[in-house]
Amino acid sequence: MTFAEQHAEAIAGRRVGLRKRGFALAAETAPPTGQAALWYADAVQCVSRSGQTVARQIARLCGDESEVTVPWRSLADAVGVRDRAGNLRRYTERGVKALIDTGWLEVETVGSKRGAKTTFRLLPGDRSSACLGWIDDEEWFAEAA
Numbered sequence: 001m002t003f004a005e006q007h008a009e010a011i012a013g014r015r016v017g018l019r020k021r022g023f024a025l026a027a028e029t030a031p032p033t034g035q036a037a038l039w040y041a042d043a044v045q046c047v048s049r050s051g052q053t054v055a056r057q058i059a060r061l062c063g064d065e066s067e068v069t070v071p072w073r074s075l076a077d078a079v080g081v082r083d084r085a086g087n088l089r090r091y092t093e094r095g096v097k098a099l100i101d102t103g104w105l106e107v108e109t110v111g112s113k114r115g116a117k118t119t120f121r122l123l124p125g126d127r128s129s130a131c132l133g134w135i136d137d138e139e140w141f142a143e144a145a
Helices: 008-021 035-043 049-062 072-079 088-101 137-144
Strands: 067-069 105-110 117-122
Touching: 035 049, 049 067, 049 072, 049 088, 049 117, 072 088, 072 117, 088 105
Parallel strands: none
Antiparallel strands: 067 117, 105 117
16 A cells, blocks of 8 residues: 555645645745834844744734734744643743843733733834844944043
């Protein structure tokens, strides 16, 4: 029995899904666009790895806006990375905390439990040369003198 014969049902199911979507890649792998892409380019240089993956998805969801309202579970599914204990949401919460602590994100939750609405707002954050990895001429020559 060949591989194709053995897994014919699974292959047919995936072909149907691909035909419905019209593209092979998930939307979560698409890069951020619009205004949020510029925010992401700066924010990604100043936060930990968990903050980087969360920033990418928040920027992708924002597009040309500076805020997005999305449930925590949906954001965690979009990020798609688990921590050592296997939890999607905890990894996402740690990334959001890293973005908040560095001043790149503001989170507002209205309601509780299943009816909660969480709004993520993009902020300018710390754009210092130390954070972004730029060399400032004034700092460079001040240290040399």
